[in-house]
Amino acid sequence: MTEAQEKLTIIDCDVHPQLRSGADLLPYLDEPWRSQAARAGLPGAGLPYASPIGNKRKDADPPSGLPVGSDPAYMLEHYVLPFQVEYALLCSDSIIGVSGFADADYAAAVCKAYNDYQIAEWLPRSDRFKGYLCVATQDPYQAAAEIDRVGPHPDIVGVSVTGGSRMPYGQRFFHPIYEACQRHGLPLVIHPGAEGGGIFNPPTAAGYVSNYLQWHTCLPQTFMAHLVSFVCEGVFEKYPGFRVVLCEGGVAWLPPLLWRLDKNFKALRASTPWLKRMPSEYVRDHCFLTTQPIEEPDQPRHLDAMFEMFDAENMLLFSSDYPHWDFDDPTRILTRLSPEKKRKVFRDNARQLFGLV
Amino acid sequence: MAVHRVARTEDIPENTHLIVEVDNRSIGVYNVKGQYYAIHNRCPHQGAELCKGTRCGTTLDSEVYQFIYGRDQEIVRCPWHGWEFDIKTGRSLFNEKIRTRSYPVLVEDGFIGIVLAH
Ligand code: FES
Numbered sequence: 001m002t003e004a005q006e007k008l009t010i011i012d013c014d015v016h017p018q019l020r021s022g023a024d025l026l027p028y029l030d031e032p033w034r035s036q037a038a039r040a041g042l043p044g045a046g047l048p049y050a051s052p053i054g055n056k057r058k059d060a061d062p063p064s065g066l067p068v069g070s071d072p073a074y075m076l077e078h079y080v081l082p083f084q085v086e087y088a089l090l091c092s093d094s095i096i097g098v099s100g101f102a103d104a105d106y107a108a109a110v111c112k113a114y115n116d117y118q119i120a121e122w123l124p125r126s127d128r129f130k131g132y133l134c135v136a137t138q139d140p141y142q143a144a145a146e147i148d149r150v151g152p153h154p155d156i157v158g159v160s161v162t163g164g165s166r167m168p169y170g171q172r173f174f175h176p177i178y179e180a181c182q183r184h185g186l187p188l189v190i191h192p193g194a195e196g197g198g199i200f201n202p203p204t205a206a207g208y209v210s211n212y213l214q215w216h217t218c219l220p221q222t223f224m225a226h227l228v229s230f231v232c233e234g235v236f237e238k239y240p241g242f243r244v245v246l247c248e249g250g251v252a253w254l255p256p257l258l259w260r261l262d263k264n265f266k267a268l269r270a271s272t273p274w275l276k277r278m279p280s281e282y283v284r285d286h287c288f289l290t291t292q293p294i295e296e297p298d299q300p301r302h303l304d305a306m307f308e309m310f311d312a313e314n315m316l317l318f319s320s321d322y323p324h325w326d327f328d329d330p331t332r333i334l335t336r337l338s339p340e341k342k343r344k345v346f347r348d349n350a351r352q353l354f355g356l357v
Numbered sequence: 358m359a360v361h362r363v364a365r366t367e368d369i370p371e372n373t374h375l376i377v378e379v380d381n382r383s384i385g386v387y388n389v390k391g392q393y394y395a396i397h398n399r400c401p402h403q404g405a406e407l408c409k410g411t412r413c414g415t416t417l418d419s420e421v422y423q424f425i426y427g428r429d430q431e432i433v434r435c436p437w438h439g440w441e442f443d444i445k446t447g448r449s450l451f452n453e454k455i456r457t458r459s460y461p462v463l464v465e466d467g468f469i470g471i472v473l474a475h
Contacts, residue, residue, distance in 0.1 A: 172422065234421035266402075266451045267439035273416035273424065278451070 008342065009086040010330050011350035013290050014191070014247050014319035015079070016093040017122050018069035025095075028113035028120070033106055042094075042110055043101035047197040049212040053325055060323035069093070069323045072125040079322045080128050083330055086347065087356055089157060090122055090131040091191055091247065093324075096162050100198025104138035108146065111136045115150045123155040130356065132160035132189050138199075140173060144180035151184035157354040160189040163222040163249065164200035170229030178239045187243040187288070187353060190226060192219045223249035224257050227283065231261070234274040236282045243353060247290045248321060255309035258283060284311050288353060290319035291345065292328040304336055313337075317353070318346040360463055360470040369393065369469065372430045376408050379471055383408075384460060386469060387444045389431055395471045396433075396447045397458040405437035407457055415441055415450060 019025065022042040026034055061067075062074035069075065080088050095114050101107045111134045118131045133150045135143035147159055159181050167173060169190070181188050196203030196215065203209065204218045205225075223246050230236065230244060258280040265272075265279050275282070297303055307313075318334075321327050330346060337345060350356065363377040363386060374387040376398055383398035385408025398408040414429035432441050432450070441450040447459035461472040 238421045266449070267441075269451050270416045270441065273419045274421045276418070 008346055009084045010318055010346040011087045011089065011354075011356060012080075012083075012085050012320050012322070012330070013089045013189075013245065013317045013350055013354075014091050014292060015075070015085075015088040015322050016069055016324060017072070017075070017090050017118070018067055019094040019117075020066055020070045022094075024121075025110065025113040025117055028116040030109055030112070033109040033113075036106070037110075043098060043103065043106055046100065047097060047194055048208065049196070049215045051212045051216075051325065055325050057323045057325060057327055072122055072129070075322070076126055076128070079320070080126070083320075085128060085330075087128055087130050087350070087354075088126075088322075089350075089354065090118065090129055091160055091189065092118070092132070092134050093193065095134060096191065097164070097194030097197050098134065099137040099162060100164055100194045100200045101136075101138075102199050104136065104142070107136035107138055108142040111143075112146055112149075115146065115156075119150070119153055119155070123153075130155050130157045130354070132156070132158040133186075134160055135177060137161055137165065137174065137177070140176040144176040147177070147180035147184060147186065151180070151186055156186070157356065158187045158189045158245065160191055160247075162194040163190050163192045163219065163226065164194040164197055164203070165222075165226070166199060166201060168229030168233075169226040170231070170233030170235050172233065175235070175238065178235055178242045181243075182239045182241040185241065185355065187245050189245040189247050190223065190249070191247040192222070192249060195219060195222050219248075220250045220253045224253065227257070227287065228261060228279075230287075231279045231282045232272050232275070234272065236286045237274050237276065243286055243288065245288045245290060245317065245353075247319065248292060249289070250293070250295060251289050251291065251312075251316065252295045252303070252306045254283075254289065255306060258310065284315065288315050288317050288349065290317045291334065292319040292321045293326045294328055294333050300336060307337075313341040313344050314349060316345045317350045358472060358474055360465075360472050362468040362470045364469045366393075366464060366467050366469055372412070374408065374412070376406075377471075380473060382473075384471060385433070386462070386471065387412075387433075389444055392445075393462040393464060393469050394444050395460040395462050396442070396444060397460070399457060400435045400437065400440065400442075401449070401455055401457055402435065402438060402440055405435050407433060407435050407442065410434045410436040412444075413441075 056068040062071035261279045369388045400407040417425045417427045447457045449455040463470040
């Protein structure tokens with residue numbers, strides 16, 4: 001490690017705590033759902049893909065014998081402290097697919113239970129833990145109520161949903177969620193994990209790809225559709241304080257998408273007369289992307305070039321995805337950024353966005 | 358500065374236009390609700406003959422999900438890729454710095470004159 005790296009504390013915007021099992025949530029679930037979950041288990045994503053290598057690191061098992069990622073003390077010891085993570089922003093993994101379940105009320109109850117569980121069992125375990133609250137998208141009004149209920153908690157810094165959806169996220173059906181996010185100054189964090197699962201649309205516009213390799217590679221498709229939708233539906237005009245974090249969906253696809261969007265807007269602006277600026281300008285001011293899994297072109301300078309094509313230094317947020325298989329080590333990625341840009345991407349952008357002082 | 362008479366006023370009735378050749382320049386002369394305007398017949402994008410495009414109105418500044426139609430006949434849409442231009446100023450609607458040239462028009466003695474700087 002160089003001296004500069006040693007000094008740089010980081011904010012990791014995507015760290016995954018796991019449930020030991022679904023039973024962890026039972027004490028927090030309201031009836032009648034508690035009895036139902038006790039009998040039938042928690043609603044799952046039903047993701048039609050399995051990773052042949054599993055989705056966790058193989059060297060992150062807690063010595064306590066608990067499942068990977070489910071032991072807060074070991075997460076601190078194994079990752080947070082040695083990597084000088086000032087804040088680890090916890091993003092649910094275990095219930096990531098909850099919005100793919102058809103029963104809106106059950107899904108909302110599970111989110112409520114998860115949020116209370118996280119507040120009781122994770123966030124108090126370290127000053128370095130902050131969390132995203134989970135909402136189920138089936139019923140945006142219940143989601144908004146949950147944001148109102150949990151959002152004011154001082155250790156809650158964002159609202160997370162998965163990329164899988166029944167419709168593009170900019171559409172008016174979802175607006176109550178964004179209004180609530182704005183009301184509490186909480187960014188919406190969109191994280192993959194359930195695309196193509198349950199009641200969601202297929203994970204690509206061409207349909208169901210055959211395996212996890214293809215599914216994971218095509219995740220940016222879904223993010224692209226959501227992003228274009230957010231901008232064109234006028235979400236950022238309607239909710240000027242609203243921010244979106246595209247988490248774990250890749251980065252390098254962004255500039256060409258925005259070129260395409262801006263180009264089309266020049267001819268087709270009359271279909272979105274509420275947009276007062278070029279579409280890419282809304283993205284620059286309202287959207288952020290987390291770094292992991294950072295693209296690794298054969299020529300590292302090609303990634304440098306991509307970063308020149310958008311406001312990378314102000315829009316990127318470091319994330320590791322610990323303890324997942326595609327973890328990025330903060331000391332080994334983005335080593336070519338200048339110290340100043342590194343500070344922004346690894347810490348300061350997130351500090352500002354999530355109000356972490 | 359020279360004024361080039363290009364048509365009689367009755368040649369371009371309200372909400373019609375004419376493409377004329379002046380000094381080797383192709384210029385569209387438009388009658389917008391009784392007022393005459395002239396713009397260069399060339400799109401700043403890829404050079405299409407702009408004044409062959411459809412004349413139309415457009416959606417005005419609005420709230421989200423609101424559509425307010427207005428400026429009818431004041432807009433020309435490039436025949437190629439559909440960019441909209443304000444006939445009165447030559448400016449595109451998506452960025453006022455992107456424009457086709459617009460020329461002053463003088464109406465005298467029943468003639469429409471285009472003013473060209475030489
Ligand atoms: S040439 Fe006019 S819009 Fe392309």
